Amino acid sequence: MSRDEMHQLQSNRLRRLVSLVYHNVPFYRAKMQQLDLLPDDIRSIDDIVKLPFTTKQDLRDNYPFGLRAAAPADVIRVHASTGTTGSPTIVPYTRRDLSVWSEVVSRSLTAYGVTRDDVFSVSYGYGLFTGGLGAHYGVENLGATVIPASTGNTEKHLRLIHDLKITGIACTPSYALYLAETMAKLGMTKDDIYLRVGAFGAEPWTENMRHEIEERLGLKAYNIYGLSEIMGPGVSYECEGQNGSHINEDHFYPEIINPDTLQPQPVGTQGELVFTTLTKEGMPLLRYRTKDLCALQPGSCPCGRTSVRMGRIMGRSDDMLIIRGINVFPSQVESVILTMPELEPQYMLVVDRQGNLDTLQVQVEVRRDYFSDDMGRMLQMKKQLGERLKNVISINADIRLMEPNSIQRSEGKSKHVIDKRKLE
Amino acid sequence: MxxxxxxxxxxxxxxxxxxxxxxxxxxxxxxxxxxxxxxxxxxxxxxxxxxxxxxxxxxxxxxxxxxxDVVGIACPHVAGSLSRVLECLASHDVFIEYMYAFASGEVANNIIRTNDNERCEQILRDNNYCVLSSNDL
The missing domain is CATH 3.30.2130.10 (VC0802-like)
Known part of the structure; x- marks a missing residue:
């Protein structure tokens, strides 16, 4: 598709979208009225800058179905986002949404060279998380054989990979490396299996991890990007060039903004990635701020695709951490610490990657006049904090009890995170 | 105490x-x-x-x-004297959370933290053991 044709298609779809949300979502109607905007003011995709932004907080404020644009009966599936504070984010899908989703995942798989002859293991978690079912329907839609392995029971999974001659896999990059380690433990090598292609996403990863995964599993490792608020996996994908991810921009219109001024940035400049769901019916979003920092890449791609590419995610514009594919906010940890009177709400999160698994250490100060002389009670307190944290953030953290005043205080916005993972 | x-x-x-x-x-x-x-x-x-x-x-x-709060007790620095103290406490169902001791000359001083320090002191006194106060140390 030429750029002109894409511009025309996006413009048509944006006009339809704006009319849809204006008439069906009171939240957007109110926001547009505040800006003195009518649907007819949006004539082409270039007018998108006039539209209001949507934030994660807006989704929470409208929990559960306040941003739904479709009739309840037309919603045929609901997903929810992982590990967030307060209300989870609920995403309703219509039949057409699911069909678009399958289509964009199939496109991604096709770019990786997957065909209907492949046997494909989906090793993202199945459930409310979009990874499992999203990849599943994409593989099925393409016509390859899907093996819904989900996560866990790695040895059994490896046996299936071997016995069923599985050729493709979708999972988090850290799980891919864990598979490689388990293989080594079982005395298997890449020559014992038939994997040739992998779709990896749901957490940030590096070029080094790519090389290691490719080397140890004997496959080509491709990035797949997505987020549940917009759709799930399949928002963008790498082609054989492995240089930036092509955005399915006929469905998800990308912009890069300066997260402080909210002004659109020129192509090639780093900033916050913003998406507008051009064709979504269940929960269409205008200019959703992903908080992911990256740049759109200028120029055409040697692969021949004309869709715009996004570079690697370089960080977050908020303090959210992604640990083993799970979203963690320091404020969640803080709220758990506040439930324990023996502890000061002074803490530091140290994130690292040991071997190939993300680790989280929570350092927290014991209160000066409120600790226990009983070692058993102290250890119990540590255990209790660990368990409460696990309930909230779904991660087993290494708890370190610290002396009062030993954690560094900073002026103004306190710094609660040390991320030692190398993501270059 | x-x-x-x-x-x-x-x-x-x-x-x-x-x-x-x-x-x-x-x-x-x-x-x-x-x-x-x-x-x-x-x-x-x-x-x-x-x-x-x-x-x-x-x-x-x-x-x-x-x-x-901990209980201090002095006993003779001879073999078997601590054992008698502990046996007495165990027979009265006093649970010891931790303890440490230091001996010098003819006396061995023990610091004991129990699940019920008051009762522990009373039992020790009733059995004629030498319970220490802060001033004795």
């Missing part, structure tokens, strides 16, 4: 000496101490002459410190 200082310490080289230095600078003398440790932190337990002053100066230096 004896008051013991309990100080929370991270497992870091030199940390115990930090406590000793603060006490020394304030002319506070230690009569006994013991260290309980886990993987990443420890609890330093000590008996000092000026306990309230010690708590104050340690808190000023940001240590987590508290006073804990």
């Amino acid at each position: 004896i008051k013991q200082l309990s100080v929370f310490l991270e497992n870091k080289t030199g940390r115990i000496n930090e406590v000793c230095k603060v006490l020394a600078a304030n002319n506070i003398s230690m009569q006994a101490f013991s260290m309980a440790e886990s993987a990443d932190f420890g609890i330093l337990r000590l008996i000092v002459d000026k306990k309230h002053e010690a708590v104050e100066v340690l808190r000023q230096h940001n240590f987590a410190v508290m006073l804990t």
Whole structure:
């Protein structure tokens, strides 16, 4: 598709979208009225800058179905986002949404060279998380054989990979490396299996991890990007060039903004990635701020695709951490610490990657006049904090009890995170 | 009843000496101490002459410190005397959380933390053992 044709298609779809949300979502109607905007003011995709932004907080404020644009009966599936504070984010899908989703995942798989002859293991978690079912329907839609392995029971999974001659896999990059380690433990090598292609996403990863995964599993490792608020996996994908991810921009219109001024940035400049769901019916979003920092890449791609590419995610514009594919906010940890009177709400999160698994250490100060002389009670307190944290953030953290005043205080916005993972 | 200082310490080289230095600078003398440790932190337990002053100066230096009741008992420094004390406590169902001891000359002093210190002292007195007060140390 030429750029002109894409511009025309996006413009048509944006006009339809704006009319849809204006008439069906009171939240957007109110926001547009505040800006003195009518649907007819949006004539082409270039007018998108006039539209209001949507934030994660807006989704929470409208929990559960306040941003739904479709009739309840037309919603045929609901997903929810992982590990967030307060209300989870609920995403309703219509039949057409699911069909678009399958289509964009199939496109991604096709770019990786997957065909209907492949046997494909989906090793993202199945459930409310979009990874499992999203990849599943994409593989099925393409016509390859899907093996819904989900996560866990790695040895059994490896046996299936071997016995069923599985050729493709979708999972988090850290799980891919864990598979490689388990293989080594079982005395298997890449020559014992038939994997040739992998779709990896749901957490940030590096070029080094790519090389290691490719080397140890004997496959080509491709990035797949997505987020549940917009759709799930399949928002963008790498082609054989492995240089930036092509955005399915006929469905998800990308912009890069300066997260402080909210002004659109020129192509090639780093900033916050913003998406507008051009064709979504269940929960269409205008200019959703992903908080992911990256740049759109200028120029055409040697692969021949004309869709715009996004570079690697370089960080977050908020303090959210992604640990083993799970979203963690320091404020969640803080709220758990506040439930324990023996502890000061002074803490530091140290994130690292040991071997190939993300680790989280929570350092927290014991209160000066409120600790226990009983070692058993102290250890119990540590255990209790660990368990409460696990309930909230779904991660087993290494708890370190610290002396009062030993954690560094900073002026103004306190710094609660040390991320030692190398993501270059 | 004896008051013991309990100080929370991270497992870091030199940390115990930090406590000793603060006490020394304030002319506070230690009569006994013991260290309980886990993987990443420890609890330093000590008996000092000026306990309230010690708590104050340690808190000023940001240590987590508290006073804990413990039972002191002196018994003859001969084989078998501690065993008799412990047997007496066990027969009265007194549970010992931790203890430490220091012997010099003919007397062995024991510091015991139990699940019921008051009752422990009463039992020891009833059985004619020499229960220590802060002044005895």
